[in-house]
Amino acid sequence: DVKVTQSSRYLVKRTGEKVFLECVQDMDHENMFWYRQDPGLGLRLIYFSYDVKMKEKGDIPEGYSVSREKKERFSLILESASTNQTSMYLCATLTSLSYEQYFGPGTRLTVT
Amino acid sequence: GQSLEQPSEVTAVEGAIVQINCTYQTSGFYGLSWYQQHDGGAPTFLSYNALDGLEETGRFSSFLSRSDSYGYLLLQELQMKDSASYFCAVRDRNYGQNFVFGPGTRLSVLP
Numbered sequence: 001d002v003k004v005t006q007s008s009r010y011l012v013k014r015t016g017e018k019v020f021l022e023c024v025q026d027m028d029h030e031n032m033f034w035y036r037q038d039p040g041l042g043l044r045l046i047y048f049s050y051d052v053k054m055k056e057k058g059d060i061p062e063g064y065s066v067s068r069e070k071k072e073r074f075s076l077i078l079e080s081a082s083t084n085q086t087s088m089y090l091c092a093t094l095t096s097l098s099y100e101q102y103f104g105p106g107t108r109l110t111v112t
Numbered sequence: 113g114q115s116l117e118q119p120s121e122v123t124a125v126e127g128a129i130v131q132i133n134c135t136y137q138t139s140g141f142y143g144l145s146w147y148q149q150h151d152g153g154a155p156t157f158l159s160y161n162a163l164d165g166l167e168e169t170g171r172f173s174s175f176l177s178r179s180d181s182y183g184y185l186l187l188q189e190l191q192m193k194d195s196a197s198y199f200c201a202v203r204d205r206n207y208g209q210n211f212v213f214g215p216g217t218r219l220s221v222l223p
């Protein structure tokens with residue numbers, strides 16, 4: 001079974017703090033994604049990576065950065081957290097040979 | 113760009129059949145996926161259609177009409193555990209390996 005884990009299920013941070021969300025997968029998938037999920041808006045792509053040290057912007061990259069130093073690990077960084085970044089953050093993986101994305105359990109981030 | 117539309121909510125009773133529609137607009141359609149997400153859980157993959165027609169997997173079926181830019185998820189013999197949100201997602205060849213997700217449909221199954 002593919003396993004995608006995220007570093008925290010719940011996180012509370014203050015405005016202006018630097019926040020790190022980490023995602024780890026154990027299936028050697030090339031592609032990794034960070035989404036945020038908000039009610040009525042579905043899942044929106046923040047950043048994705050198709051290989052180590054490679055990253056591409058998604059639909060809503062502003063205020064975020066990412067890092068992929070190892071194939072199994074993809075980190076999302078909020079350089080200076082703001083209240084409008086309060087959301088559910090979901091990590092996902094995908095092998096290039098397939099169409100099935102595997103999602104982590106999500107991190108519910110609250111910025112106060 | 114891409115856009116997808118789904119009904120926001122659907123309600124049905126146990127044992128019934130329900131259809132969740134998804135219409136999309138995209139310049140380089142490649143395939144349509146469906147995901148299920150229970151409250152507090154992660155989205156899980158249900159189906160993928162790249163060609164027109166119906167794909168059946170147990171109680172769930174997914175249909176695609178590329179000419180109409182339309183698909184649906186059909187859930188039969190509804191069970192209480194089917195209460196969840198359902199998302200369609202389009203794979204666009206102009207968008208690399210990425211999927212664009214619809215806003216989701218909340219299905220409530222009543223006893």
